[in-house]
Amino acid sequence: MSSKPQHFDAIIAGAGIIGCSIAYHLAKRGMRVALLDAEGPAAAASGASDGAISICSKKPGIMARLAMQALHYCEKLASPGGPLSGVFNKRPSFYFSTSEAEDQALDALADQLGGLDGSVYVRADTAGHSAIPDLGSAVRRVVEVSGEAHMIGYAAVNAFLKNAALERIWPCTLTGFKASESIISIKTSRGAMTAGKLILATGVSANSLVPFLPIFSRSGQLIITDRVGSQHKLPGPLTAASYLLSKSSKNPNMGPSPIVIDPLMSGQFLIGSTRENHGTSRQTDFASATRLLSGAAKCYPPILKRRVIRIFAGVRAAVSDGLPTVGEIPGAPGVIIAAGFEGDGISLSSLVGREIASLVDNGQITPDLATLSPERFCRQAAQ
Ligand SMILES: Cc1cc2nc3c(=O)[nH]c(=O)nc-3n(C[C@H](O)[C@H](O)[C@H](O)COP(=O)(O)OP(=O)(O)OC[C@H]3O[C@@H](n4cnc5c(N)ncnc54)[C@H](O)[C@@H]3O)c2cc1C
Structure with a gap:
């Protein structure tokens, strides 16, 4: 006689930053939670990304509003004794232009931020910026923004896991599910389980479980240098205004890769990040990385003195309409998806975790997140 499958109040598939934040928030509510991952925590995008918690780079509208709410909530979680304490850091950020079109993107920044709650704002706007010596001659103008932050993805994953009482199961791949009003039957590489709710936080693999979702992969190369001497320390990340342009463009696939030179707490520079279509391959694209490095050195020549390590x-x-997909899957009661965060997942993770936990527990979610429901793609009911 076969034994009864293990039962949980909620099972989360995917231990990236989104799944771990959801797991933390559900466990805080006293639920019996299992977190599964095909490989292990932060095995995919969350372990191979920058951690800019940026408001300026968000699409105006819902994404900018959500990022602002997430920033405030992260600050709360980072207060002494909170799960993100020591992981989340506020810092100034610098956006620079190298063309007239990018000057216009910088012009629009003050207005865009002015439409939010005022806690992130343009602090200085200059040609030949005194706060950052040694800028390249290609740089026309620099805008300093106050109020943005940084949080490394894998560090946040560890912090959420350290603070949550839950069942951790990896390696364990979710291979299928069957949903009914009262219970969800789940198939995994380690056998069957059942749950009251199932949350899919499986990143690029989400559409293999829910095929009607238009999720696709967009890879990005990142470069880390050795530690920097104090004479070349940047006070905050230097971001090309082309990044702002690409976010508001109708076709964010087009154009050169926007450059970010990010001074990490470790004293190293992180230089990111390209955007390519290599499917789900995580293989290094040396040609793109070389272009990225030479572009970064043109804007900030001290990079040339560093060793790439x-x-x-x-x-x-990424989702075809450029917005994440968050909410219950039509036709699959109790199965919730939180995926497709593209370049915004670190920024939004805390808020998404809190709100999905609320959706699981009492059916409530903030109105902005409710508009990201997968219902917008629904042409057929999920299995
Ligand atoms: C180069 C680069 C730079 C970035 N920079 C930033 C930045 O500065 N700021 C920012 O906010 N965001 C940034 N991002 C985006 C951010 O990293 C992602 O949005 C975020 O990490 C997505 O987290 P996730 O938990 O949804 O997915 P992932 O981290 O991809 O996690 C998904 C997990 O699901 C597991 N999984 C998949 N299928 C299954 C299955 N069937 N069963 C069980 N487990 C499964 C995987 O093993 C994986 O661990 C960047 C991303 C990249 C690639």
């Missing part, structure tokens, strides 16, 4: 690729899960 690491190049790696991450894969973002």
